[in-house]
Each structure stands twice: as C-alpha cells, then as structure tokens.
Amino acid sequence: MTGSVLLWLRQDLRLHDQPALIAAAHMGAVIPVYVLDDEAPGRWRMGGAQRWWLHHSLASLAAALEAKGSRLILKRGEVVAELEKLATETGASEIHAIRHYEPWWVKAEAALGDRLHLHDGNHLAPLRDITTGSGGQYKVYSAFWRALNERMPPPDDLPVPRNIPAPDTWPESEKLADWDLLPAKPDWAKSFAVDWAPGEADALRKADDFVDEVVDYEARRDFPNIEATSRLSPHLHFGEISPATVWHKLDRARNADKFRKEMAWRDFAASLTLAMPRYGYRNGRPAFDALAWRNSAHDLKAWQQGRTGYPIVDAGMRQLWATGWMHNRVRMIAASFLVKHLLIDWRAGERWFWDTLVDADYGNNSVNWQWVAGTGVDSNMWGRIMAPLVQSEKFDAGGYIREWVPELADVPDAAIHDPEAAGMRPQSYPAKIIGHREARERALAAGAAIR
Template sequence: MTDLLWLRQDLRLHDQPALIAAAHAGAVIPVYVLDDEAPGAWKIGEAQRWWLHHSLTSLADALEKKGSRLILRHGKAEAILPALLEETGAERVHAIRHYEPWWRDAEAALGDRLCRYDGNHLARIEDVTTGAGAPYRIYSSFWKGLQPHLPSDKPLPAPRSIPAPETWPRSDRLADWHLLPTAPDWSGGFDWTPGETEALRKVKQLALDGYDERRNLPSEEGTSRLSPHLHFGEVSPRTVWHATEGADTIFRKELAWRDFTDGVVSALPDYADVNGRRRYDTLPWRSGTAAQADLRAWQRGRTGYPIVDAGMRQLWQSGWMHNRVRMITASFLVKHLLIDWREGERWFWDCLVDADYGNNSVNWQWVAGTGVDANMFGRIMAPIGQSEKFGAGDYIRRWVPELKHLDDSAIHDPDAAGCRPDSYPAMLIGHREARERALAAGKKVR
C-alpha cells in the first residue's frame, strides 16, 4: 500500500506523527504543494519564501538519507492532492493539523481519505475550551485551561528508514519556483540556517537563565530565536516543551501563546482582516498623502525615533525583529502615526521569516487595542522611555549607524540632547502631540 504525506508547516522528520503513521502503513510519497492561490492576499511573504527554499532543501536531503525523496508541486492544493492520489494509486493522505483558514477547501476535497494528526501544538486546539465548550478569547484563561492537556508523551524519534514506492511521480525543480531573491538579492543580512538540524541544535543549546528579564533587552541575545523554526515546523512544540522542563515559566507561556493564537484564528478565520472588537471599525485612522509618507518612513526606519528605526531596519535587513521592539514599533505605527494596524500587519507578513497567520494577526490586534484579547487603545508606549528602560543603546548603534558615535545619554533622543546629525531625520511627530491625537481618536469609537 502507498500513501501520501502532505507536508505544510511541519518540515521535519523528528516528532512527525503523520510521517510515522504513513511509514508504518506502507510506502510513503512525501509531497509539498506551494499553494499561492488558496491563501489569496496571505500567500507566504518574500522573507518566508527565502526561508522555505532552504528549509525544503534541508528536508529533501534528510529524506534521501532515509531512502525517500521530496515531491514538489506548485498550484492549488485542493486540485493537486486528489489528482496525485489518482496518479500514484495512493489510498490516503497523512497530514498534521493546521488551522489557517485557507487549508479548509483542500482538506474538504480529500474527504475521508485525509488522516490528520496532532503535532504542531502543545494540545489539540479543539480540546482546550471553556466550560461551555467555546474557544478561549482571553490568554490568561486559556493558559489555565491548557494545563490538563499539556504534553506528557516524549517526542517521537525520526524513523530509521522510510519505505519508498515502486515508482515516483514527477516533481517540480525547487529552483524553478524562484523563491530566492535575485534582482536585487536583499538576503545578504539574513544570518539564519533554516532546517531541522539547526532547529534541534538550538533547542539543545537553549540557555534560559534570567529569560524573563533578558528577553526584553534588545542589546542582548536574550531570546531563543526559535520562532522561524517553530513556524515552519522544523521542530515541534512538544520537543521544545520537554527540553525546557524546569525552565522559566514565561518562556513556556510564550510557547503556549502560539496555540492560543491558532485557536483565535480557528474560531475567527478573518481575524487578520477584521477588528476583533467591531466597535473599532469607527476609529478614524489617518489616510491620504501625509499618512502614506509617514507609513513609508516607518517602513524604512526613518521616523526620527532611534529605537523604532533600529527595529524597522533590523526587520528589513535580517528578516526578524526583537520581541520587545516589535511591540514598540507596532505601537508607534498605530498610536503615534494613527495608521491602521493592518498596514503594519501586512508589512511584517512580507518581511518576517517567522510571520505566522495566528501570531501576526493576534499580536497586531493586541497592540492596537482592537482584538478580542488586547491592550486598551489608550495605552500608548513611549518609545524613548522604552529605549532607555531596556538599555537599547548598543542595539541602536548596530542598526542605526548614523548614531553610533552617541553615548547612552544622547542616543535614545538625539533631538533633546541637541546632537542629532544632519543625516538622521527629525521626529515625524512629538510624543505628547501623538499621544493627544491618538486619545482624541479613541474617544470617537462608539
């Protein structure tokens, strides 16, 4: 008997229950479908495509060492997978559960030929519900509800070998997908090694002492940098969970946050496009030429606020941004510039190697105050105060070289220190003026 293994954001052999079940049943044809049609506006962004190319290369090498190979197809998964079943004579499709809304039609097209497994979450999303059986909308309640479902089983080892079919179907050439940038190649600053081997190495070398404090310090390497590996499923959350027994609870709560955000978008599939609190539909976001110029300045890291500009330049050059700075830059766009959170969400989607549909939309709505679990709109982060509080001086010097000669007394606010160089832009708007404008807009929400 031959079955298909449908790979999506689960590009690994270790702790891969769909692969293990398929290999136990008989011959396996691993297949990855690059579907740019079903997601519509949410097809994977440019930075993710760079990562995907290298992750698929790594996975293909790992499969070959197990006596298998990776089949690539480009098109709508809803049509390709049923056709591939007919072409190969395969009986079933084994796959790990995913909760992005664009997979639903493809899964429905497979009907009872689809066998789904848990593997990309700490617990099955459908099992973590309120007493009334509804999905949790508040993370603190979700965390409590998750406790009885936390993984007790150890991660599954990769199979020693993978049974191959007698004949292999045709495969696309990865190079023909043109996932890598060429004109120009903007990935020179991407200091990443995609793939399962690197993900497992990082898990093994996790150092979480003082994580709760160090994770907020942009100038230090206090975060795990596991987010892109988790997004592409190169390591399972269960593997990370068991590797961090006895570790800082804050780290484990952040790991569980991924489950929570997938629960939100499973219950509210259009959450990336629609305010979680619909009364914010009346909030008067800025638009027009001036707002577009401010948006462009934010994207380029030219706002005149050093911590904001450092974060936006780190994002553009490296495909990643420090977690604390993500909140600062997002708050600045929404509150200081009064620009719709969806503009920032889409920019992050295109620029982040770890852009995740659930995380990205829930995090932006949390900062904007529009989400089902969110800060109040009136909570406005002070970028200069945040920069000083979390010691971002060295971080700014790295990413904003125009300011590298300034000491800590001036680098967070060169204008106030009277030493802003001519090559660095003036502030787009003062903090007090921006705060008053945002609070006035918030009062107009019904």
C-alpha cells in the same frame, strides 16, 4: 504503483516528532509531497522573507529524506487538485498530514474528505479540545493557559523512523529552483544567511543551545542588547521542530515557566483565529471599525524604512529588513508607534510584517497586532500608548541602536535614546516625524471619538 500513501507536508517540515510520517510509514510506501499553492491563502500568500526560508527549508528536508532512502516530491498549483491528481497517479489510498488551523488549510482539509487522515503535532495540544464550558474556543489568554496547562506536559516526542518505505517508482517532481522563491537581483535577503540556517538540524541545535544557556529568561528577554531570546520562532512556524520537542527539552532548563507560557501564547493565537478566521483583517472589537485612521503614504514609508526620528523604532525596522526578524520588545514598540503615534491602521503594519518576517504566522501576526492596537478581543486598551523614548532607555537599547542605526554610532550614551532633544541629532538622521505628546493627544482623541 500500489500500496502507496501520500504524506502531505506544509508547515511541518521535519522528520523528528512527525506523527503523520509515522502513521503513513505503517500503511505502506510513503510519498512525501509539498504543494506550493499561492491561490488558497489569498492575501496570506507567503511573503518574500517566508519564501526565502521555505526554499532553504525544503532543500534541507529533501536532503534528510534522501539520507533515509526517500524523496520529496514538489508540486505547484491548487493544493486539493494537485493532491487528488497525485493520489490517482500513484494509486495512493490515503493522505496523511498534520492538522493545521489557518483558515485556508482548514478549508483544504475539509475538501479532501475521508481519504485525508489528520494527526496533531504542530501545537502543544489539539486546539479543538481546549474549549470553554460551552464548547467554544477561548478568547482570553489567561483562561486558555489554565485549560492548556491542565493537559501538560504534551506526549513524548516521536523518534525519526529508521527507514521510510519507498515506492517502486517515484512520480515526477518539479524542481525547487524553478519556483523562484529566492529574491532576484538586487538580493535584499543577502544578509539573512548570517543569522539563519533554515532546516530541522539547526532548529534542534538552536533549541539545545537555548535550553543549555538560558539564564533568567523572564528578566532578560526584553533587552534587545542581550541575546536572551530563543530565535526559534521561524523554525516553529515552518514546523522544523515541534512544540512538544521544545517543551521536553526545557525540562533541563532553569526558569522555563515564562518561555513555556510564550509557547502557549502561540497556541492561543492559533486557537483564536480558529474561532475567528477573519481576525487577520477584521477588528476583534467592532467599535474600532469607526476609528478615523490616517492614510499617510509618507508616514508609512518612513516607518517601513526606519526613518521616523525615534531611534528604537528605526533600529527595529532596520533589523527587520536586514535579517527578517525583530526583537520581541522592539516589535511591540514599533507596532504601537505605527498605530498610536502615526494613527495608521494596524492592518498596514500587519501587511509589512507579513512580507518581511521570516516567522510571519497567521495566528501570531493577527493576534499580536490586534493586541498592540487595542482592537482585539484580548488586548491592550486603546489608551495604553507605549512611549518609545522611555522604553528605549528602560531596556538599555543604546548598543542595539548603534548597531542598526549607524548614523547615531557616535552619539554619547546620555543622548542615544533621544538625540534630537539633546541637541545632538546628526544631519544624516531624520527629525522626529511627530512629537510624542502631540501623537498621544491625537490618538486619545481618535479613541474618544468612537466611544
């Protein structure tokens, strides 16, 4: 087999706006390959929810490639070794891939040396080019956004190739079913398919629906009762749609500026972890290394299971378990509750989200948790403690609570946000794990102790 080129796929599982595919197709016969490497990411090995998504996304991509006369080759093992072995077997002279910024992928890309040809395409702009006057990565979002926005719009997205040149013979591929990415019995992900259809086709459809239907995103996005968010986050994480494609679709939407800034936050998070690769487990502000976190397995479990006695928190945590996703405003409330009310290390929450979110992303997960916790370089102050009961009422979460906490279905509107205070807490629903005032005073004291 000669004249072949490997197309190394990771979190870029699409054919539309795929610059690495276009470049590979110009070089010769293309062999698309996905390598499942559970060792290189270390503690960021894909969690259970992500693995469910990956299974279905790979199946969707394989079908799309077959429709173009191509195939998806699956390999499992240490990614650099597997790619080098496949290149030797096929006689591939080059490997083409879209650049990634997670620390384990940066390391793998460097190890592949000159045979690897990298292309930008998973962010709005090449992140290594969005730098401060001294050449470093930005650590404050507002400054990053100004620098990024000067380079917008992104280049026009690339069309799907009419055909993908195939090799005379194909290398052997592992079978997707043998990877056991789907849950064993009992199937905790059985309801995921109600909310999600992984793959490029649904990503493009969902983007079109959002753009055509979005009305005042900025004002409505914080209300969990309203379907006003795009739900594109897992599709963007797995690269089933490119940020450039979404950006250009937004040209026909009204009031798109806020959503574009949210997309820029995704780029900022990746840029920040490029500058600080250990951000996923090290405080951005070293002073917080001395904070006296509580080690309470009981409280952590209550939070994970949605049994804290705070309806808005519990609704979010149960939505997360059932669907692999949680409304963004509720994510902030639930995260703040774990860190400030329960005084449990943000890294315990990051671990839970990593395993249960279909859109778990190293940059977003790390930066968002540290933003809420106040431990990050660009984050809320420690003393900013979200009041979940106030937030619930402010953002009209009654219907959302009833949907996800059925024990409270019959609680009247006036009491739904805090049934315990109203004397209407059903026996089947737990009492508050801690009072808001008590939790606030404890958190403030813990913060004061490290000043």
